[in-house]
Amino acid sequence: MGSKSLYLILLAGFFAILGSTMSKSPTLPLYAESLGLSRGDIGLVAAASTVTGIVMNFSSGLLSDLYGRRKLLIAGGFVFLSAPLLYFLADDALTLTLVRVYYGVATAIFVPVSFALVSDLYPDRRGTLMGFLSTSTLVGRALAPVLAGSIIYFLGFPVVFVLCSITGMVVFLLSFRFPDTGRELEKFEFTFSRELLVIGLLDASVYMAYQGIETFLPLFYYLQDKAWLSGLILTIEISIMAVVKPYAGYLSDRIGRRKPIIIGMTMVGLAMFAFAFSSSLWAVIAGAVVFSVGASVSEASTKPLATEVSRLRGTALGFLESIKDIGQAAGPVLIGFLGFKLGFLSVGIFGLVALGIFLARTGEHNVQT
Incomplete structure (x- = not known):
């Protein structure tokens, strides 16, 4: 398969997440506040799209295995196009929540199905691409x-x-030019896989940590009243992930999935311990950097591995995204109730336990096909 299809998918990925993220950060809380919503209502509205993802990620992956990737991505593109315009009709907590639920469908379709499409088209380089x-x-x-x-x-x-809708229109139009793969299923079926659940636990622990850092980093006492600095650290974190992931994927293609997962999850655990026992700003910065590299290395192997332990690649990636979203939703709750020290420590331990279960399941053999 030539590079043109890859460029189209990468371009669609950029515009899909650019538009969907613009619609919520920092737009959603500010717009909700302008409508007179309380902080409690804003929190519920913000959680709506994540809850949608937990249900829809798996469903969209399964449907792409049944009806093909392109049809699902076209449907997702239409939601990216239409959802932002519905903000104009939202005037209270309920209608804004419904808009966010609908918008969440777009991301829940695009993420697992686009990754499944790349895995279909480039099986020998799936980790890298x-x-x-x-x-x-x-x-x-x-x-x-x-x-x-x-x-x-x-x-x-x-x-x-309007700009979010325009980015959605770009995704919608690009979707018609995607190759059509999938259709591994003739009827609805899904056999529960323990291997997929274990891989999902790894991603869930990574995103428990990620959302915990994003939520509570500005509240560390040496970052209070320094919103610019906490924002800069989070930007650096995302930038590191963006740079590292292709290289980590290439490494995974070359040496197998198991070793990078061991390295990455160990780094994630160490980063959480750094946050839990941090006594200075530099410890927090070091924790953020170590986490970014570790999360990138691990996730660059878990996604391609999921497509290799199941012939239903869309379903496998959708299942992985659903488990990830559960972890992402649970992280801030866990840290919020347990406090910084015990909360971050618990997340780190959860990640290392997930790694231990993964190692016990895979043994010494190479898990890359």
């Missing part, structure tokens, strides 16, 4: 907040919503 797709989405995620924030400040919310 899935890493490039991750990077394209991370670049969009990194640019979105500053772009949306600037537009809101100078031009207002309507311009942001």
Whole structure:
């Protein structure tokens, strides 16, 4: 398969996540506040799309195995196009929540199905090229907040919503040019896989940590009243991931999936211990850097590995995304209730336990096909 299809998918990944992230960061809480919503309501609205993802990731992956990748991606592109325009109709917590639920469908379709498409098209380089797709989405995620924030400040919310719709239109139009793969299923079926669950636990622990850092980093006492610095650290974190993932994917293609997962998850655990026992700003920065590299190395292997332990690649990646979203939702709750020290420590231990279960399941053989 030539490189043209890959470039189209990477471009769609950039615009899909650019638009969806612009619609929520920092747009969503500011827009919700302008409608008069309370902080409690804003929290529920913000969680709506994540809850959608938990259900829809698996469903969209399964449907792509049944009906083909392109049809699902076209449907997702239509949601990216239409959802931002519905913000104009939202005037209270309920309608805004419904908009976020609908918008969440787009990301829940695009992420697992686009990665499955790359895995279908480039089986010999799936780790490397899935890493490039991750990077394209991370670049969009990194640019979105500053772009949306600037537009809101100078031009207002309507311009942001229209721009998000335009990025969705780009994704929608590009989707018609994607190769059509999938259709491994003739009827609905899914056999539960313990291997997939174990791989999912690894990703869940990574995103428990990621969302915990993103949520609570600004609240460390030496970062209070320094919003610019916490924002800079988070930007550096995303930038490191964007750079490392393709290289980590290439490494995974060359030496197998198991060794990078061991290295990456060990680094994630160490980073959480650094956050738990941090006594200075430099310890937090070091923890963020170590986490970024470790998360990138691990995830660059877990996604391609999921497509190798199951013939239903869309379903496998959708299942992985659903488990990941559960971890992402649980991380801030866990740290919020247990406190910084015990919370980050618990997340780190959970990750290392997940790694131990993975090692026990895979033994000494090479898990790459």
